[in-house]
Amino acid sequence: MTSYTLILVLMLLFSVLAVISRNMLMAAISLAVASVALTLVLFALSAPWAAVFELSVCAGLITVLFVSAVSMIRKEELFMQEGRMRFAMLPLWLAAFGAGLWLWGGRLGISLLAIPSFREPSGVGVLLWGPRIYDLMGQACIILAGVLVIRTFFVGRRD
Amino acid sequence: MAELLKLNWFFVLLLTFLGLYCLLVSRNLLRLLIGVEILSKACILALISSGVATGKINTAQTLAITMIVVEVVVVAVGLGLIIKAYGVTGSIDIWKLDKLKDRS
Numbered sequence: 001m002t003s004y005t006l007i008l009v010l011m012l013l014f015s016v017l018a019v020i021s022r023n024m025l026m027a028a029i030s031l032a033v034a035s036v037a038l039t040l041v042l043f044a045l046s047a048p049w050a051a052v053f054e055l056s057v058c059a060g061l062i063t064v065l066f067v068s069a070v071s072m073i074r075k076e077e078l079f080m081q082e083g084r085m086r087f088a089m090l091p092l093w094l095a096a097f098g099a100g101l102w103l104w105g106g107r108l109g110i111s112l113l114a115i116p117s118f119r120e121p122s123g124v125g126v127l128l129w130g131p132r133i134y135d136l137m138g139q140a141c142i143i144l145a146g147v148l149v150i151r152t153f154f155v156g157r158r159d
Numbered sequence: 160m161a162e163l164l165k166l167n168w169f170f171v172l173l174l175t176f177l178g179l180y181c182l183l184v185s186r187n188l189l190r191l192l193i194g195v196e197i198l199s200k201a202c203i204l205a206l207i208s209s210g211v212a213t214g215k216i217n218t219a220q221t222l223a224i225t226m227i228v229v230e231v232v233v234v235a236v237g238l239g240l241i242i243k244a245y246g247v248t249g250s251i252d253i254w255k256l257d258k259l260k261d262r263s
Contacts, residue, residue, distance in 0.1 A: 050223040082186040146232035
């Protein structure tokens with residue numbers, strides 16, 4: 001339990017670093033490390049499929065996309081001045097919010113929602129290709145839409 | 160089990176606060192996208208921890224996979240938009256995206 005909490009704290013710390021870091025490359029890499037920490041959390045919660053997707057897509061692909069975008073933008077733009085005081089105040093606000101939540105949540109009894117019981121098939125693949133096949137269709141449509149949008153952005157001029 | 164759920168949701172709410180704060184405060188377009196990423200990480204953690212608490216981990220995993228696919232498409236399209244806006248305005252400051260305002 002202690003190491004589990006430690007991983008969660010690590011994820012939060014690297015997320016804060018991704019927000020307050022001035023260097024955008026550092027921010028992208030911090031976000032990748034936070035994704036790796038989330039992967040460990042998902043493995044600990046016995047959700048290996050979601051963990052594998054998180055590791056390969058969020059920690060891998062999205063970091064590559066961010067780094068390639070950062071490399072296209074001039075350095076002066078990346079280090080733009082934007083109310084640094086607000087970002088410096090962020091850890092304080094976060095700590096205040098967390099302390100308030102901890103104090104308030106201790107008095108709040110959490111009860112699980114009553115979810116209608118259905119027999120869940122064992123195995124993600126059976127579920128994904130069986131009852132949730134429409135999710136897969138939706139994912140395919142979203143990916144197709146994304147590809148079309150990117151193609152529309154970077155289409156060459158034909159005169 | 161209730162302790163685990165409480166711990167997970169504590170961190171979910173902290174991550175949500177962090178992402179919303181980043182979206183509210185930042186002027187850098189890339190940093191806004193990082194805020195969206197942090198929000199979606201909180202969403203994935205909430206889904207999986209709820210699945211663990213209710214004993215329906217497989218359904219939660221399929222929903223998390225869908226969420227991850229949506230997230231990567233959002234990031235790809237968002238970065239494409241940012242690069243296009245940078246090409247037009249020469250800046251990634253969100254305050255410089257007010258060209259339409261000057262037209263009268």
